[in-house]
Amino acid sequence: MVKRPIVLGVSGASGITLTLKALRRLTELGEEVHLILTKDALLTAAYEVGSDLGRAEGFLSHLSEKQRELVTLVKLKDFTARIASGSFLTKGMCILPCSMTSLAAVAIGLSDNVLRRAADVTLKERRPLVIVPREAPLNAIHLENMLKLTQMGAVIFPPVPAWYMQHQSLSDMEEFMVNRILESLNIEDLDYKRWGDR
Numbered sequence: 001m002v003k004r005p006i007v008l009g010v011s012g013a014s015g016i017t018l019t020l021k022a023l024r025r026l027t028e029l030g031e032e033v034h035l036i037l038t039k040d041a042l043l044t045a046a047y048e049v050g051s052d053l054g055r056a057e058g059f060l061s062h063l064s065e066k067q068r069e070l071v072t073l074v075k076l077k078d079f080t081a082r083i084a085s086g087s088f089l090t091k092g093m094c095i096l097p098c099s100m101t102s103l104a105a106v107a108i109g110l111s112d113n114v115l116r117r118a119a120d121v122t123l124k125e126r127r128p129l130v131i132v133p134r135e136a137p138l139n140a141i142h143l144e145n146m147l148k149l150t151q152m153g154a155v156i157f158p159p160v161p162a163w164y165m166q167h168q169s170l171s172d173m174e175e176f177m178v179n180r181i182l183e184s185l186n187i188e189d190l191d192y193k194r195w196g197d198r
Contacts, residue, residue, distance in 0.1 A: 005032035012040020027067035092128030
């Protein structure tokens with residue numbers, strides 16, 4: 001049986017710590033990940049987390065050697081990448097975080113880079129596409145694009161804190177959000193505290 005990887009796209013919106021936690025969580029679970037980073041994602045990562053993340057390889061430095069073996073870095077303009085074809089089987093794709101530019105491009109089918117092409121492939125093949133938008137407040141164009149993508153089958157998953165869980169730290173709150181996001185990709189064995197757990 002072919003092992004299907006997860007496609008993780010990272011655009012230039014704020015929230016890179018969520019990306020790192022998702023990448024770490026997926027690889028801890030033994031999931032293969034095809035990672036695509038936009039130029040703006042690298043700029044944001046360097047600003048929010050540290051200069052080592054100004055290069056794609058910097059994301060791998062936050063993983064163990066065993067975890068790094070599960071990650072394939074995909075160049076943004078490499079249209080020969082396997083994830084640019086629907087015949088390459090994946091479990092689905094998450095864009096985390098997703099800028100309004102990337103969201104708009106995916107909504108209109110603009111496949112001018114591999115992140116957007118992979119999202120288009122995910123939609124056309126009817127695989128799970130989870131979009132984590134980072135913007136507030138939202139204008140009518142943002143909402144229309146989100147509605148359009150929802151109608152195409154995508155899941156729009158804003159990174160909204162779950163205050164009812166009474167987390168003791170921002171990191172705990174982020175971990176909860178990441179686990180919820182990954183559940184939308186049908187990732188199994190996510191062992192974390194849910195509402196009602198004692």
